Each structure stands twice: as C-alpha cells, then as structure tokens.
Amino acid sequence: MGKGSIFDADLLEADFSPQVFAYYFKQWEGFHMNFHQHDSTEIMYVIQGDCLVEWSGGAGKQRAVKLTKGEFILLDANVPHRLIVENTCRMLNVEFGFKMQSDGFPSIKQIAEEEETLRAMVSSPATYLMLQDPDEVYHALKSLVLELDNRLNDGGMLDRMLMSQLLIRISRLRRDAEKNGWQQADQYVKQSIEFLHQNYDRNILVKEIAAFVNLHPGYLQRIFRAQTGQTLMEYLTAVRMEKAKMLLLHTGIPVSDISDYVGAGSRQYFHALFKKHTGMTPIEFRNSMDTHRYLEMKK
Structure with a gap:
C-alpha cells in the first residue's frame, strides 16, 4: 500500500516512509509541455533561468506560478500540470511518494511527532507549495540525488533519511514563509501602487505591473485584492x-x-x-x- 501525496493526514495515522520514484537534471530551452499528471508529489527546483508552472485548479480554471533561480514548487500528486519555458531554465526534479514500512526506520508519523512543522505541512491539504530557498533545500536535494545515483535508486536507508531531512527543511521553510508571507505580499502591493501612481497617464496592462514586481499576474491580482479590496484595474x-x-x-x-x-x-x-x-x-x-x-x- 502506498500514497503519492505529501499533503495527506493519513501519513500521520500509519507508518509510511518516503520513496523516490524519479529524479533528473534538465536544461529546458523554449519548451511548452503538454498537460500531464502522475501519482507522486513532484519537486521542481530552478537552478538557473526562469519558467512558468501551470496546473488545473478545477472547474476548468488554470493556475500558474513563475519560478526563478532559487525558487521551487512542491506540486501535489495527480494534479494535471505543465511546464512553460520561454527562454531557458535549468531544473532539478524529484518525484516521490510514500510506502508502508515495518523495518524500524522512523516513519513520517514518528518524525512528525517531534517536528511540528512537518506535521502541519502533512495535515494541510494543498495543491502546491511554492518557496524561496536560502540554499539549504538545494544542498539537501543534491545530497539525496548523489546517494540515489550511488545506490542505483534501490531505496536504501540513507535515501530515506535524506528524503526525510529534505521534507523537514521544506516544512520549516513553509512555516517561515507563512510568518513572513503577509509582509512580503504587502511589499509587492506597495510596489504595485507606486507603479500605478507613477504611470497612470498611459495605458497599463496587468502583466506589465506583474513584470515590474516580478510576480505572476494571477498571483499579484490575488494578493492585491486581498489587501486593498480592489483589483489592480x-x-x-x-x-x-x-x-x-x-x-x-x-x-x-x-x-x-x-x-x-x-x-x-x-x-x-x-x-x-x-x-x-x-x-x-x-x-x-x-x-x-x-x-x-x-x-x-x-x-
């Protein structure tokens, strides 16, 4: 019995251990991927360049985020998604899930009993999690990939230890981002307002404002309305x-x-x-x- 989603409270009810299914480095050049999905959670980490990750938000709605160097997205299992690269983007991708285990190795449940940030992340349903990495996640990813290469991806104990460490680091970043999220959003809104006050005399598009603050237009619209009660227009x-x-x-x-x-x-x-x-x-x-x-x- 296995599970593909990290955002699943059932992981706290039985002894599941993380398992990596696929991982790869890839240099993308002017590429538009078709929508696809898989029964695993995916980490898409941008090493260089930028890209757009788009997914189905249900009811025919599309959602998207722009990723630049040092940013990554944790995309839930079975979510139709695609990658769009207009110029160039070098990425490290890791797809993983969880399997039942009984070998005494600390499970997600056991780790979450001591690591509250992991418990909070696992028990909070989500489609995605996008974060800025202060380099610790990338170092953890590289250590994991190196070990997987050395063991030919056979699911050794160190693989699981490194994967568990990676999830703890991501969960702590999530906690920090939640604490600082409103402040960051507030700064983006302030920059957008300044832009509007300095450029009201000419034709302005939402995508131009979003480019100015380096955010995806849809995300900027959401945080702007949440803070001001108005759309940008x-x-x-x-x-x-x-x-x-x-x-x-x-x-x-x-x-x-x-x-x-x-x-x-x-x-x-x-x-x-x-x-x-x-x-x-x-x-x-x-x-x-x-x-x-x-x-x-x-x-």
Whole structure:
C-alpha cells in the first residue's frame, strides 16, 4: 500500500516512509509541455533561468506560478500540470511518494511527532507549495540525488533519511514563509501602487505591473485584492479619477484634454467613467467647484 501525496493526514495515522520514484537534471530551452499528471508529489527546483508552472485548479480554471533561480514548487500528486519555458531554465526534479514500512526506520508519523512543522505541512491539504530557498533545500536535494545515483535508486536507508531531512527543511521553510508571507505580499502591493501612481497617464496592462514586481499576474491580482479590496484595474481607475478631479479643480487644462492627462482613453469613455465615479460630468464638476469657491470668497 502506498500514497503519492505529501499533503495527506493519513501519513500521520500509519507508518509510511518516503520513496523516490524519479529524479533528473534538465536544461529546458523554449519548451511548452503538454498537460500531464502522475501519482507522486513532484519537486521542481530552478537552478538557473526562469519558467512558468501551470496546473488545473478545477472547474476548468488554470493556475500558474513563475519560478526563478532559487525558487521551487512542491506540486501535489495527480494534479494535471505543465511546464512553460520561454527562454531557458535549468531544473532539478524529484518525484516521490510514500510506502508502508515495518523495518524500524522512523516513519513520517514518528518524525512528525517531534517536528511540528512537518506535521502541519502533512495535515494541510494543498495543491502546491511554492518557496524561496536560502540554499539549504538545494544542498539537501543534491545530497539525496548523489546517494540515489550511488545506490542505483534501490531505496536504501540513507535515501530515506535524506528524503526525510529534505521534507523537514521544506516544512520549516513553509512555516517561515507563512510568518513572513503577509509582509512580503504587502511589499509587492506597495510596489504595485507606486507603479500605478507613477504611470497612470498611459495605458497599463496587468502583466506589465506583474513584470515590474516580478510576480505572476494571477498571483499579484490575488494578493492585491486581498489587501486593498480592489483589483489592480479598479485601483488604477480610482487613481485616474482623483487625478482628473485635481486637474479640473486646480488647473485651466481644457476638459476635453483631461482624459489624455490621466490615461483614461477616449474623451467619451473618460466622461462616462468620471460620471460613474463622481455623479457628475467633468464639466459639471468643474463648474460646481468654481461656484463653491465663489461662494467661499463671498463669506
């Protein structure tokens, strides 16, 4: 009896031991992989370059993350996924699962009794786990692969010890990432907001903002909305409307030119957008502000 998923609380109920099924280094060049899946958990570690890992999120939805040097993804078993490499990417991949064992070697269950981070990771259902490595995971991976090569991948005790050590290191990184995750996300959101405030006057695409902060567009959209309550485009529109109000109030720029100053597209679209956000047309807004200032001066 065996199991392919690391995110499985059943591993804490019986004595399962990790087992590596496949491992390889690979230099990818301009490659688009077809969707596939396997009954094992996969570690995809980027040594050089960058790539995109895309998978099915269910209900026909696609999810993806961008990986760069020193980043890796732990992808759950039986998840349809594919690799996309636009330029070049050197990777180390390890596919593994778990088998019942009775030889006295410490099982995942036994290790998790002392290592709370491993228990937390195993008992938390997930499709994937993406982490930045401070080099310790890569060193553990290389030690594991070297031992597997020496033993011709026959599942020796040291293989299992190294694999267990690797899982502990990953679980500790997961804990640290969770502690710091909000701070990291907050920094990405702040950088995105700065970009929007500095570039609102021109046409901006979500993928351009994501490239600026070096994140996948879908992931940036999620953390941005989680922290601001708005999508990137909703926030950008709000910035443009505030700039338009400032220009209408404090400058003599013709109303017909304001749309160009705030990057809001055609004059007709800008007028419709402005009225939606303020309840007035740009001309009505300027006139109402002029009237307000006149009345204030008369007091």
